[in-house]
Amino acid sequence: MRAGRITVSTRAFEVVDVPTPNAGAGQVRIKVGAAGVCLSDVHFLEGILSPGYLIGDCVTLGHEVAGTVDQIGAGVTTSAIGDRIVVIAGERNDAAQVTTMGFDYDGGWAEYVVTKAELVATIPDSLPFEQAAIIPDAVSTPWAAITSTAHVQPGEKVAVFGVGGLGIHAVQLLKIMGATVIAIDPREDARANALARGADFAFAPDDPELKNHRGLHAAFDFAGVSAVRKQGLSMLGEQGRLVIVGIANEPIVIPNDMAFTYMRTQIMGHYGSEAHHVVELIELAASGRLDLSHSISEIVPLENAADALDKLANKVGNPIRIVLKP
Numbered sequence: 001m002r003a004g005r006i007t008v009s010t011r012a013f014e015v016v017d018v019p020t021p022n023a024g025a026g027q028v029r030i031k032v033g034a035a036g037v038c039l040s041d042v043h044f045l046e047g048i049l050s051p052g053y054l055i056g057d058c059v060t061l062g063h064e065v066a067g068t069v070d071q072i073g074a075g076v077t078t079s080a081i082g083d084r085i086v087v088i089a090g091e092r093n094d095a096a097q098v099t100t101m102g103f104d105y106d107g108g109w110a111e112y113v114v115t116k117a118e119l120v121a122t123i124p125d126s127l128p129f130e131q132a133a134i135i136p137d138a139v140s141t142p143w144a145a146i147t148s149t150a151h152v153q154p155g156e157k158v159a160v161f162g163v164g165g166l167g168i169h170a171v172q173l174l175k176i177m178g179a180t181v182i183a184i185d186p187r188e189d190a191r192a193n194a195l196a197r198g199a200d201f202a203f204a205p206d207d208p209e210l211k212n213h214r215g216l217h218a219a220f221d222f223a224g225v226s227a228v229r230k231q232g233l234s235m236l237g238e239q240g241r242l243v244i245v246g247i248a249n250e251p252i253v254i255p256n257d258m259a260f261t262y263m264r265t266q267i268m269g270h271y272g273s274e275a276h277h278v279v280e281l282i283e284l285a286a287s288g289r290l291d292l293s294h295s296i297s298e299i300v301p302l303e304n305a306a307d308a309l310d311k312l313a314n315k316v317g318n319p320i321r322i323v324l325k326p
Contacts, residue, residue: 003060004109004305021114029071033129035108036064037322042313051103063089063101065108066133076117088119089136111326130323131292140273142170149270154178162223163194224248241266295320302326
């Protein structure tokens with residue numbers, strides 16, 4: 001089969017022929033219907049991110065995957081041939097370490113991918129693979145950050161810094177929860193998109209109007225920019241939470257410890273999501289409350305995965321999510 005693989009030691013990426021995997025005991029094989037291209041994949045290629053638990057030097061990328069179960073391993077009773085599913089993007093290995101598909105083990109930029117049977121969630125026929133594929137990260141990561149880390153409540157006032165692939169979904173999800181949402185992004189088209197997706201306000205980071213929106217309950221850094229953290233902290237109210245999701249690979253600096261302690265501000269880190277977050281989002285999408293149809297910027301053949309990475313890295317067309325089709 002064809003697969004998009006990266007050699008970690010050289011950060012070289014290529015779509016190549018590899019053996020088609022078979023489902024072992026407790027596993028299912030998925031015929032991939034769609035796989036998302038994430039900024040984390042770009043960061044992996046650039047050397048900003050590295051796998052923590054990969055065995056070997058090569059891995060198939062892809063941690064956002066939807067498709068059809070086409071082979072079932074011994075002992076599996078929870079899946080059937082033909083099930084339409086999404087794949088949960090992470091698991092704990094035998095040493096209880098949290099590992100991520102497409103980084104620590106082979107992902108779904110391929111014609112087929114094998115995963116543990118408990119790491120799939122069924123999707124309805126009404127949800128296209130292209131939209132379903134992005135749920136396990138682009139949508140579930142902000143959902144988990146909002147609900148399980150920040151514990152945002154209805155009526156709270158929240159800022160979302162960076163309204164690209166993850167942040168735009170945070171805007172939608174916060175509005176579903178009943179929060180007041182301020183979208184902050186230097187790109188005019190991104191701000192316009194945020195307003196179209198439900199944001200109450202949208203500003204450039206240097207807009208003087210932002211001074212009238214201090215006292216926030218929470219702020220989310222989806223940009224992975226150190227300056228965002230400083231600005232976010234300055235806008236928080238008493239016991240406000242700054243949740244860092246974007247990765248800058250730099251120290252986190254508290255500009256003023258007096259203000260930080262006096263206001264009892266919190267800085268919280270967030271990574272990924274859990275299976276129940278994915279299931280909740282599938283239900284929201286199936287009910288029509290969550291519309292992901294505007295999130296798919298382009299559908300690209302797997303063979304052109306390198307071009308998709310380049311487009312995302314250079315923000316060609318300012319994509320939300322580019323999706324690969326084998």
